[in-house]
Amino acid sequence: MTIDAALRGRRVTRGIHLEYLTIGWNILEGAVAIIAGLMAGSVALLGFGVDSAIESCSGAVLLWRLRAEQAGKNIDKAEQTALKLVGISLLLLAAYVSLDAIKTLITTARPQHSIVGIALSVVSLIVMPLLATAKRRTAAELN
Numbered sequence: 099m100t101i102d103a104a105l106r107g108r109r110v111t112r113g114i115h116l117e118y119l120t121i122g123w124n125i126l127e128g129a130v131a132i133i134a135g136l137m138a139g140s141v142a143l144l145g146f147g148v149d150s151a152i153e154s155c156s157g158a159v160l161l162w163r164l165r166a167e168q169a170g171k172n173i174d175k176a177e178q179t180a181l182k183l184v185g186i187s188l189l190l191l192a193a194y195v196s197l198d199a200i201k202t203l204i205t206t207a208r209p210q211h212s213i214v215g216i217a218l219s220v221v222s223l224i225v226m227p228l229l230a231t232a233k234r235r236t237a238a239e240l241n
Contacts, residue, residue: 106240110168113236117161120229124154130218138212145198146215149191156187 128150135143163180167173 107168109236109239110164113233113240114161114164114168116229116233116236117157117164120233121154121157121161123225123229124150124157127218127222128154130214134212134214134218138215140212140215141198141202143212143215145195146218148194152187152191152194156184159183159187 128147130147131143131150132147134140135145135147159180163173163176166176
């Protein structure tokens with residue numbers, strides 16, 4: 099099924115707005131997690147903050163790809179580049195989580211509790227699924 103250019107343009111714009119929201123949320127989430135992690139001495143919260151930073155980078159790549167389409171550039175090349183960069187960011191995230199888990203096992207570090215960290219986790223459990231659902235719907239509409 100083909101959609102007209104105007105409808106696709108509106109969907110791309112919606113995707114851009116969702117990506118800005120995602121990046122903004124991840125930056126805020128990351129900053130709060132890192133500050134709370136440092137204050138509580140919590141490796142887990144620091145890891146959560148680093149994860150948010152990597153997700154922000156991944157979101158920036160997706161935003162770049164959507165902007166390329168909006169500007170009428172060759173999206174096939176942009177799509178391939180975006181897929182590779184997002185894949186690399188996910189590999190970096192997996193490497194970080196693995197190294198952090200190994201370090202925690204070796205040092206037997208126990209996470210400290212943090213009210214800010216708990217509140218951040220609860221808010222993230224609400225915000226992230228809502229953003230993911232909206233982004234998944236927009237991605238499906240854009241094929």
